[in-house]
């Protein structure tokens with residue numbers, strides 16, 4: 001697999017270590033007025049540099065809420081510190097994927113890892129947040145996506161944020177719960193909302209620009225900013241959003257999984273029954289016409305999600 005050029009420079013974040021919450025790399029600004037507690041999260045995956053650039057930008061901008069509270073967190077700093085331009089994928093995590101730990105049994109269970117330790121420290125922060133934006137990036141340079149889960153509340157708020165153009169209603173991964181599916185975020189009856197934005201390819205400059213724009217528009221939509229500032233941010237209007245409804249996640253069952261072609265994501269496979277992969281000799285076929293491939297993975301290990309399938313629904 002060809003590598004990608006690293007166009008971004010990982011920002012120095014040591015200066016944010018102390019923060020003001022008693023938790024390393026977590027800073028909360030409290031307006032002193034009633035309002036939502038909103039949070040922007042970077043480095044859930046340590047090699048997804050765009051989030052760190054966006055958070056550094058927000059902190060340098062001097063952003064402060066006029067209502068409610070704003071929390072800014074660099075999550076998997078241990079993995080980020082190991083970022084090496086010669087082997088940039090290795091910094092995704094230290095021991096395991098931080099974004100597959102977010103169910104009660106795992107968080108409260110006996111297992112230990114660098115990521116579980118950090119998750120257990122950060123959990124009380126997520127428990128107090130009303131609106132969360134989790135900034136990510138992808139392996140291939142496809143159009144930015146917002147993963148909104150299956151709850152209508154999330155899609156409604158995503159439409160107020162207005163970017164990116166593509167919203168994906170997705171059921172998640174067999175390999176474990178993501179932060180955006182944690183507790184009240186995935187509960188259709190609870191008011192809390194988590195948005196996950198995949199800003200672009202991990203190391204393209206454009207992904208950082210998307211992360212910054214998504215962060216500002218998220219803050220504007222959340223109601224914590226001054227109205228005039230929020231209106232400025234929301235102009236010009238972004239292109240109308242479209243949505244893809246995820247139907248299936250293809251989980252890898254063997255050590256011999258291969259895609260039938262060099263898929264990058266957002267391909268629309270016209271005919272039902274087209275073979276898109278082989279898993280230990282078993283054909284994986286598209287279940288319906290005009291099937292969209294969502295975020296095919298380059299990490300093809302047993303138990304991992306190889307690709308999600310969906311259809312354009314609006």
Ligand SMILES: [Zn+2]
Nearest residue numbers: 045048136137
């Ligand atoms: Zn990620």
